[in-house]
Amino acid sequence: xxxxxxxxxxxxxxxxxxxxxxxxxxxxxxxxxxxxxxxxxxxxxxxxxxxxxxxxxxxxxxxxxxxxxxxxxxxxxxxxxxxxxxxxxxxxxxxxxxxxxxxxxxxxxxxxxxxxxxxxxxxxxxxxxxxxxxxxxxxxxxxxxxxxxxxxxxxxxxxxxxxxxxxxxxxxxxxxxxxxxxxxxxxxxxxxxxxxxxxxxxxxxxxxxxxxxxxxxxxxxxxxxxxxxxxxxxxxxxxxxxxxxxxxxxxxxxxxxxxxxxxxxxxxxxxxxxxxxxxxxxxxxxxxxxxxxxxxxxxxxxxxxxxxxxxxxxxxxxxxxxxxxxxxxxxxxxxxxxxxxxxxxxxxxxxxxxxxxxxxxxxxxxxxxxxxxxxxxxxxxxxxxxxxxxxxxxx
Amino acid sequence: xxxxxxxxxxxxxxxxxxxxxxxxxxxxxxxxxxxxxxxxxxxxxxxxxxxxxxxxxxxxxxxxxxxxxxxxxxxxxxxxxxxxxxxxxxxxxxxxxxxxxxxxxxxxxxxxxxxxxxxxxxxxxxxxxxxxxxxxxxxxxxxxxxxxxxxxxxxxxxxxxxxxxxxxxxxxxxxxxxxxxxxxxxxxxxxxxxxxxxxxxxxxxxxxxxxxxxxxxxxxxxxxxxxxxxxxxxxxxxxxxxxxxxxxxxxxxxxxxxxxxxxxxxxxxxxxxxxxxxxxxxxxxxxxxxxxxxxxxxxxxxxxxxxxxxxxxxxxxxxxxxxxxxxxxxxxxxxxxxxxxxxxxxxxxxxxxxxxxxxxxxxxxxxxxxxxxxxxxxxxxxxxxxxxxxxxxxx
Numbered sequence: 001x002x003x004x005x006x007x008x009x010x011x012x013x014x015x016x017x018x019x020x021x022x023x024x025x026x027x028x029x030x031x032x033x034x035x036x037x038x039x040x041x042x043x044x045x046x047x048x049x050x051x052x053x054x055x056x057x058x059x060x061x062x063x064x065x066x067x068x069x070x071x072x073x074x075x076x077x078x079x080x081x082x083x084x085x086x087x088x089x090x091x092x093x094x095x096x097x098x099x100x101x102x103x104x105x106x107x108x109x110x111x112x113x114x115x116x117x118x119x120x121x122x123x124x125x126x127x128x129x130x131x132x133x134x135x136x137x138x139x140x141x142x143x144x145x146x147x148x149x150x151x152x153x154x155x156x157x158x159x160x161x162x163x164x165x166x167x168x169x170x171x172x173x174x175x176x177x178x179x180x181x182x183x184x185x186x187x188x189x190x191x192x193x194x195x196x197x198x199x200x201x202x203x204x205x206x207x208x209x210x211x212x213x214x215x216x217x218x219x220x221x222x223x224x225x226x227x228x229x230x231x232x233x234x235x236x237x238x239x240x241x242x243x244x245x246x247x248x249x250x251x252x253x254x255x256x257x258x259x260x261x262x263x264x265x266x267x268x269x270x271x272x273x274x275x276x277x278x279x280x281x282x283x284x285x286x287x288x289x290x291x292x293x294x295x296x297x298x299x300x301x302x303x304x305x306x307x308x309x310x311x312x313x314x315x316x317x318x319x320x321x322x323x324x325x326x327x328x329x330x331x332x333x334x335x336x337x338x339x340x341x342x343x344x345x346x347x348x349x350x351x352x353x354x355x356x357x358x359x360x361x362x363x364x365x366x367x368x369x370x371x372x373x374x375x376x377x378x379x380x381x382x383x384x385x386x387x388x389x390x391x392x393x394x395x
Numbered sequence: 396x397x398x399x400x401x402x403x404x405x406x407x408x409x410x411x412x413x414x415x416x417x418x419x420x421x422x423x424x425x426x427x428x429x430x431x432x433x434x435x436x437x438x439x440x441x442x443x444x445x446x447x448x449x450x451x452x453x454x455x456x457x458x459x460x461x462x463x464x465x466x467x468x469x470x471x472x473x474x475x476x477x478x479x480x481x482x483x484x485x486x487x488x489x490x491x492x493x494x495x496x497x498x499x500x501x502x503x504x505x506x507x508x509x510x511x512x513x514x515x516x517x518x519x520x521x522x523x524x525x526x527x528x529x530x531x532x533x534x535x536x537x538x539x540x541x542x543x544x545x546x547x548x549x550x551x552x553x554x555x556x557x558x559x560x561x562x563x564x565x566x567x568x569x570x571x572x573x574x575x576x577x578x579x580x581x582x583x584x585x586x587x588x589x590x591x592x593x594x595x596x597x598x599x600x601x602x603x604x605x606x607x608x609x610x611x612x613x614x615x616x617x618x619x620x621x622x623x624x625x626x627x628x629x630x631x632x633x634x635x636x637x638x639x640x641x642x643x644x645x646x647x648x649x650x651x652x653x654x655x656x657x658x659x660x661x662x663x664x665x666x667x668x669x670x671x672x673x674x675x676x677x678x679x680x681x682x683x684x685x686x687x688x689x690x691x692x693x694x695x696x697x698x699x700x701x702x703x704x705x706x707x708x709x710x711x712x713x714x715x716x717x718x719x720x721x722x723x724x725x726x727x728x729x730x731x732x733x734x735x736x737x738x739x740x741x742x743x744x745x746x747x748x749x750x751x752x753x754x755x756x757x758x759x760x761x762x763x764x765x766x767x768x769x770x771x772x773x774x775x776x777x778x779x780x781x782x783x784x785x786x787x788x789x790x
Contacts, residue, residue, distance in 0.1 A: 084722075135701070136703055141703060141704070141728060143728070144703045144726070144727070144728050146701070205728070205730075286721070291721055306530070306541070308531055308536060308539045309536070314721040314724065314725060315725070316721075317721075317722060317725070318721055318722070319722070321718045321719065321720060322718075322719040322720070322721055323716045323717075323718075323719075324716065324717040324718075324719040324731075325716060325717070326681070326686055326709040326711075326712075326713055326717055326733060327479075327712060327713070327714070327733070328733070329709065329731065329732065329733025330709060330710070330712070330733030330734055330735040331539070331733070331735055332539070332733070333536060333538070333539050333600070333733065333735070334732075334733060335730060335731060335732040335733070336719075336724065336730060336731040336732075337724065337729075337730040337731075338721060338722070338723070338724025338725035338726070338727070338728065338729060338730070339725055340725040340726055340728070
């Protein structure tokens, strides 16, 4: 079958030490310290075959390009990939996907029916392939699995005609039928994973809000936009997005933002205090990836706002140190949480139900393309900020 | 009556702007930006008189010197006081106190009896004089009162023969009778306020622990030591204190610490991972006041520990920026909270009950002195780290 594959050279930086879970020449938890000269191309590969009774084969319908895909193919001046995390090359990319079950092992249970998966069931799947038995998994924290594998990072992903996953990662999209017609159901399904990343950040880790609270989201990428939609549905009275790109600011308004700010032209702090009548916000989401730049402004809003108990949730990955002022969080009774992942905690099913009850995330899809065009768009997304989400749509 | 008074010169730094709640020449929320050349001396002052029906007059028995008292009298190279917060001079210092009610207004209700305060009732009192009607107070967050006054900072405090407080800040110490004899009851009572600051940090803001969790406390001052005792009573399996001073490390062991670390001689990170069999801790308390130094080590423990869900509670005040690595808190599912104050949330009564049921904090009192000696010890505590708590004991 055809698949989009990433190849790169195992060429560790001088200071790199093989981690306990790394495999020489094949897999590392510190991608940007090892892999060099990445190349992305469409190739002929063998079709996946079921090897365990709990596995299913999915005919891929839609698969979105994620910032991580872009960063795995993007390099620094020395040719090292930008993506810092778990990576095992060569691999078929792609993890934000949906499709139809075409084959199911005898013990591949569909949680919708609690019976074996039916052929033809529309599904999406988690990207974090948690093991289910390590201590974090056993305690209900699969996003922090000690034996983690990741679809499209070190396990062949969904920029292909078919993809194989264990049934425990798959979620039925039946609930979207009658709400989304034809391909739109699968486009929506391909956005469950990124929307769940935002859900994990603002609801599970961020603690959610009470209806009537204000929220501020920094960064209008897919995660920030999803947070806008989720929090509006959660009853936020004012959802404010700060984002330099006009395209993204407009999308945010379509998804429920009450106010949008162009931080390159307006004073972010004054605008937030103004829009919230000086009260500030209960939840701030750092989804820009440049926390060292935006953090002092978040602190100034928290310091000057009359409201207290703000939570700052960090979801974007960034190496830069954040200049934290402890006193702001003491005097204004505020807190900071870090968020990773999208699995567990009932997040995927709730996101699917939200999508079925009016939260239409497909608006953020800028363009649907063929598999052959994916390598080109993975490159273009490095620079073209007008594109928010580019999604492969198979026949 | 005799009282320990602090005088200082109102001489704002060039960049200082009078705050909305500041009063020219008298009161500021940014002490270290205004007050210069502080002097502390014992003087004759008028005895307090009841002016409102809800007030009580207390004959002071014991009153401890707090780090804040030391910092109000300590100056930088330009003669400005070190204490950064709310200050209104001249003022009688002292807020960690206990005593006996000698006079009570007709509506001065004792919460133990829900009736008017009896003469002779042993009491302690909160230092944060919250208003009770602003939005934070009305929502149950008196530590963040918008109309805050502070006993011993801008309202005459308890380094005196008598002190006046509103009944709503006072808490009966009857529960300590039969457990602490004679003056020891008042010495224990004088430690309720600082112990409550630690309680607010680790239990109310820090979220407490589950019995069996490990905890790590950095900084063995009165707050750090109180946290050791509280968390051992809360069922922590391993309480670990990191503190350079041997006197304080020994006190920590007496109060329940399982392990103590001298960070100037041992590798803090290796020691914590070793004592916890690599699991790390659920709660870290930053009580050193030099977060910029200890933070990287806290992060390294969290990053390398197999446990997840750690909370770092910041209770010590510090101007220095903290070098925060967002990824540590994302990947290890950790969070940071800031803590201020000791009021509300049922903290004072619980600390008194803990003291009545075996948590004897009087061990941290290094020395009891007369009122005349207080000015000298406020100065000595700037440098003498062997003294943990110096407490005035009146006849």
